[in-house]
Amino acid sequence: MLRSFSWPILQVKRMVDNNSGGEADNFDWDTEDDLEIDNYAISAPSGLSTPCGEAVLGSAEAGSSGNSPNSKIIDHFVGMGFSREMVAKVIEEKGEENSDLILETLLEYSASTLPCSSNSKLIDHFVGMGFSEEMVVKVVQENGEGNTDSILETLLTYSALETTAPVQQNPDSGNCSSDYEGSLLNDFSDFDSFSETEEIISPSSEEGRKLLHLTKMGYSEAEASVAMERCGLCYLIHICNIFLLMVGRMSKFHLDSIKDPRLFNCCIENGPDSTIEELTDFICAAQIAKAADALFPLEDKPFSNGSSHKKRRNWGYDLLLRKKKLKLEKRFDEDDDVVHLPNPMIGFGVPNEPDKITHRVLPEAALGPPYFYYENVALAPKGVWTTISRFLYDVEPEFVDSKFFCAAARKRGYVHNLPIDNRFPLLPFPPRTIHEAFPLTRKWWPSWDTRTKLNCLQTCIASARLTDKIRKALEDSDGEPLLGIQKFVLEQCRKWNLVWVGRNKVAPLEPDEVEMLLGFPRNHTRGGGISRTDRYKSLGNSFQIDTVAYHFSVLKDKFPGGINLLSLFSGIGGAEVALHRLGIPLKNVVAVEIAEVNRNILRSWWEQTNQRGTLTDIQDVQELNGDRLEQLIKNFGGFDLVVGGSPCNNLTGSNRYHRDGLEGKDSALFFDFCRILDLVKCIMNGTKSMIV
DNA sequence: GGAATAATGAAAACAGGA
DNA sequence: TCCTGTTTTCATTATTCC
Numbered sequence: 001m002l003r004s005f006s007w008p009i010l011q012v013k014r015m016v017d018n019n020s021g022g023e024a025d026n027f028d029w030d031t032e033d034d035l036e037i038d039n040y041a042i043s044a045p046s047g048l049s050t051p052c053g054e055a056v057l058g059s060a061e062a063g064s065s066g067n068s069p070n071s072k073i074i075d076h077f078v079g080m081g082f083s084r085e086m087v088a089k090v091i092e093e094k095g096e097e098n099s100d101l102i103l104e105t106l107l108e109y110s111a112s113t114l115p116c117s118s119n120s121k122l123i124d125h126f127v128g129m130g131f132s133e134e135m136v137v138k139v140v141q142e143n144g145e146g147n148t149d150s151i152l153e154t155l156l157t158y159s160a161l162e163t164t165a166p167v168q169q170n171p172d173s174g175n176c177s178s179d180y181e182g183s184l185l186n187d188f189s190d191f192d193s194f195s196e197t198e199e200i201i202s203p204s205s206e207e208g209r210k211l212l213h214l215t216k217m218g219y220s221e222a223e224a225s226v227a228m229e230r231c232g233l234c235y236l237i238h239i240c241n242i243f244l245l246m247v248g249r250m251s252k253f254h255l256d257s258i259k260d261p262r263l264f265n266c267c268i269e270n271g272p273d274s275t276i277e278e279l280t281d282f283i284c285a286a287q288i289a290k291a292a293d294a295l296f297p298l299e300d301k302p303f304s305n306g307s308s309h310k311k312r313r314n315w316g317y318d319l320l321l322r323k324k325k326l327k328l329e330k331r332f333d334e335d336d337d338v339v340h341l342p343n344p345m346i347g348f349g350v351p352n353e354p355d356k357i358t359h360r361v362l363p364e365a366a367l368g369p370p371y372f373y374y375e376n377v378a379l380a381p382k383g384v385w386t387t388i389s390r391f392l393y394d395v396e397p398e399f400v401d402s403k404f405f406c407a408a409a410r411k412r413g414y415v416h417n418l419p420i421d422n423r424f425p426l427l428p429f430p431p432r433t434i435h436e437a438f439p440l441t442r443k444w445w446p447s448w449d450t451r452t453k454l455n456c457l458q459t460c461i462a463s464a465r466l467t468d469k470i471r472k473a474l475e476d477s478d479g480e481p482l483l484g485i486q487k488f489v490l491e492q493c494r495k496w497n498l499v500w501v502g503r504n505k506v507a508p509l510e511p512d513e514v515e516m517l518l519g520f521p522r523n524h525t526r527g528g529g530i531s532r533t534d535r536y537k538s539l540g541n542s543f544q545i546d547t548v549a550y551h552f553s554v555l556k557d558k559f560p561g562g563i564n565l566l567s568l569f570s571g572i573g574g575a576e577v578a579l580h581r582l583g584i585p586l587k588n589v590v591a592v593e594i595a596e597v598n599r600n601i602l603r604s605w606w607e608q609t610n611q612r613g614t615l616t617d618i619q620d621v622q623e624l625n626g627d628r629l630e631q632l633i634k635n636f637g638g639f640d641l642v643v644g645g646s647p648c649n650n651l652t653g654s655n656r657y658h659r660d661g662l663e664g665k666d667s668a669l670f671f672d673f674c675r676i677l678d679l680v681k682c683i684m685n686g687t688k689s690m691i692v
Numbered sequence: 693g694g695a696a697t698a699a700t701g702a703a704a705a706c707a708g709g710a
Numbered sequence: 711t712c713c714t715g716t717t718t719t720c721a722t723t724a725t726t727c728c
Contacts, residue, residue, distance in 0.1 A: 409719095
């Protein structure tokens with residue numbers, strides 16, 4: 001049996017997907033899922049159905065494998081999964097100049113040759129899973145082509161009967177088999193005692209049958225066991241996703257996260273009713289993530305956007321992926337699994353706007369204490385906010401654009417359990433338009449620049465070269481610039497938030513101007529050893545104070561004597577400043593922030609504003625384990641509010657390199673917010689022993 | 693070696709017309 | 711409803727400068 005760590009599982013998944021859609025006869029193996037996950041394949045059947053195994057792993061080999069003049073271009077397409085013979089033939093026919101044409105032809109040839117390899121795609125498919133063609137033909141004849149579930153079950157059974165020896169390791173799978181399995185096993189064995197692999201499997205029981213099937217498919221008994229033990233349930237697909245995210249950053253997040261009580265407690269509810277397909281999905285998710293970590297350098301992870309070099313190398317594939325992805329997204333939309341952003345983006349309401357919502361029903365699990373408040377970018381990759389909401393007790397996110405509070409846009413989502421009635425804004429109102437905020441710019445503002453609000457304040461500013469280019473372009477114009485020039489200038493002004501500071505002169509905002517727009521005291525980030533570059537970065541990553549304070553305002557009556565705050569990813573202290581400006585005394589603040597410059601800024605602000613409470617700063621959220629939290633809570637009598645805006649690096653559209661979603665290196669810290677919030681809730685409710 | 697600088701798209705929402 | 715063009719986006723990386 002072919003042993004590829006991901007291949008058979010994925011095939012099973014495809015079949016399940018197709019069946020669930022009632023399209024068992026219309027196999028669409030070439031889905032985006034397939035293509036994407038194929039990127040992980042270490043070994044796989046030859047031909048088009050394994051397109052990316054070489055592309056990902058074999059660039060060095062490919063580069064050295066050929067000596068002919070066009071070997072590079074051949075290697076390029078071979079790396080995409082086409083056979084060397086086919087590529088050579090197409091290049092001979094079409095020449096090597098036009099790679100577009102070559103790809104098109106290859107795709108045509110592939111489509112026309114696929115069905116020829118066997119009687120049907122169905123047979124090809126199961127052969128691709130590693131079953132012998134002879135066996136597949138026989139089983140298809142017995143079961144008919146319509147019932148793929150039955151075919152697979154029979155194939156597995158035959159396979160199990162046929163193979164009595166221990167599972168063979170595919171030599172091709174190399175370091176992803178034994179080494180990888182070992183590491184996976186070790187990780188799992190940290191939190192469970194399932195690794196007693198000597199246990200005899202009894203095919204007579206349902207569990208035994210499943211275990212047998214899984215092991216015959218090539219998984220270690222331990223993997224199969226843990227999948228069955230943990231995943232016999234309705235929530236399994238979700239868990240797979242989460243597991244993928246978690247294991248992908250196991251080194252940092254480690255096993256505390258896997259112990260997340262919500263994750264596994266909800267899994268245990270349904271008992272061992274999971275199907276073979278679900279179980280394989282589970283293992284698949286774990287394997288993929290682990291293998292990705294083990295086999296690919298960070299920048300080459302298949303889920304990451306990858307370097308520009310890699311993008312170029314796989315451009316043909318990317319095209320296909322995009323098309324497939326679009327198709328899938330449509331389906332995803334139809335499933336209504338996407339959070340829809342409100343338009344206008346005013347959440348439950350903003351000052352000076354009608355139609356406020358003042359009442360909502362929170363899920364019981366979300367009710368405080370403590371209150372919690374989580375923030376991140378609204379325009380995250382699809383599915384991210386669904387996950388965030390799901391992890392935060394299914395609380396509906398409140399999406400608000402700070403342009404309703406100040407002169408700059410800032411589209412953010414907030415998941416919180418705060419009351420939403422009787423909110424009030426900070427006074428005085430901050431300037432709401434560019435001209436109010438920067439009156440001196442009015443003199444130089446051309447009539448054709450119709451902006452009244454700035455776009456989102458980012459972490460970087462425009463180059464001097466760009467503003468110089470704009471000046472020259474305008475100076476070359478006699479009177480009113482040509483429409484083309486106007487358009488170019490406006491585009492750049494919008495993109496870089498430039499304002500008019502002289503005749504034909506635009507400029508980026510100064511750091512203190514950004515501070516003002518965001519609602520911080522002037523010079524909040526200035527001095528004390530922080531560079532100008534880092535000021536922009538810290539400010540760009542911060543809360544908009546007026547927006548957050550509007551949400552926090554409901555706490556003023558509830559905590560007249562002051563508040564105990566746990567501030568995660570505190571940055572330059574947006575939450576602290578917001579509460580302070582609301583007049584809510586800060587009794588005890590525990591601020592967790594990785595950057596020393598930011599911790600210094602908060603400490604400096606704390607001292608300058610003569611705070612009477614205590615500020616405890618912690619460098620890393622990883623330090624906040626159960627014991628530390630228990631100690632802090634014991635000292636302070638509990639936290640009233642847990643606030644955090646976890647890193648958005650891997651969510652924001654500005655990131656061209658690693659917009660990897662919640663599994664991204666930094667954005668996965670969201671799960672630490674969940675972990676810590678859970679711990680705080682449990683400890684404050686006296687149930688810590690349940691989860692640690 | 694740190695700070696400043698410049699160059700680097702694509703995903704997703706949205707608007708408007710067919 | 712679908713298609714197409716427009717707009718927006720808590721950034722990363724490589725290089726230069728001091």
